[in-house]
Amino acid sequence: DTAVSQTPKYLVTQMGNDKSIKCEQNLGHDTMYWYKQDSKKFLKIMFSYNNKELIINETVPNRFSPKSPDKAHLNLHINSLELGDSAVYFCASSPQDGNQETQYFGPGTRLLVL
Amino acid sequence: RKEVEQDPGPFNVPEGATVAFNCTYSNSASQSFFWYRQDCRKEPKLLMSVYSSGNEDGRFTAQLNRASQYISLLIRDSKLSDSATYLCVVNIRGYQKVTFGTGTKLQVIP
Numbered sequence: 001d002t003a004v005s006q007t008p009k010y011l012v013t014q015m016g017n018d019k020s021i022k023c024e025q026n027l028g029h030d031t032m033y034w035y036k037q038d039s040k041k042f043l044k045i046m047f048s049y050n051n052k053e054l055i056i057n058e059t060v061p062n063r064f065s066p067k068s069p070d071k072a073h074l075n076l077h078i079n080s081l082e083l084g085d086s087a088v089y090f091c092a093s094s095p096q097d098g099n100q101e102t103q104y105f106g107p108g109t110r111l112l113v114l
Numbered sequence: 115r116k117e118v119e120q121d122p123g124p125f126n127v128p129e130g131a132t133v134a135f136n137c138t139y140s141n142s143a144s145q146s147f148f149w150y151r152q153d154c155r156k157e158p159k160l161l162m163s164v165y166s167s168g169n170e171d172g173r174f175t176a177q178l179n180r181a182s183q184y185i186s187l188l189i190r191d192s193k194l195s196d197s198a199t200y201l202c203v204v205n206i207r208g209y210q211k212v213t214f215g216t217g218t219k220l221q222v223i224p
Contacts, residue, residue: 042214044214
């Protein structure tokens with residue numbers, strides 16, 4: 001059973017398109033995250049949700065809109081995709097708010113914008 | 115100065131060697147510390163937490179130096195399977211997030 005799953009695993013699209021990435025965790029965790037890992041492998045947090053409520057929004061362009069329909073799901077919608085959005089996007093979850101808790105990552109979604 | 119800094123490497127070491135990585139953090143309010151491992155084209159996974167008194171897990175030893183604001187990871191008797199990128203992770207008191215370092219790449223050579 002996959003603990004944190006993401007779909008799709010690969011996403012190739014044209015500039016200007018709108019796309020969504022889905023994330024689900026079956027660990028019963030309260031907190032979920034989206035991270036972006038760029039070509040230099042730097043892993044940077046984008047958003048954090050705790051029990052469906054947004055608690056962190058790190059200077060991310062408003063073209064990125066997370067949605068948490070319930071605490072097991074955190075989806076990421078991206079409008080008007082740009083070349084610079086090409087990266088690997090990781091979803092993660094933790095039992096609480098990440099404070100001294102392990103984060104469990106999904107397998108990543110490799111986004112390529114052409 | 116970056117919040118969490120690591121030497122990117124790569125560290126190329128022969129099998130059986132001992133290798134050590136350091137990671138420095140800038141915020142003295144940092145509260146908890148971890149090492150994660152990320153294999154090529156895979157997600158990061160927790161390797162070990164770092165406790166104030168230092169801790170060991172098999173061939174891996176993690177230490178924390180609060181005065182100098184750095185943590186270290188020592189790997190003894192390196193195996194080929196240890197080849198990966200090792201990410202230093204710091205949680206800052208009062209912030210509901212963890213901060214990842216850029217990672218140190220290790221390549222163990224036969």
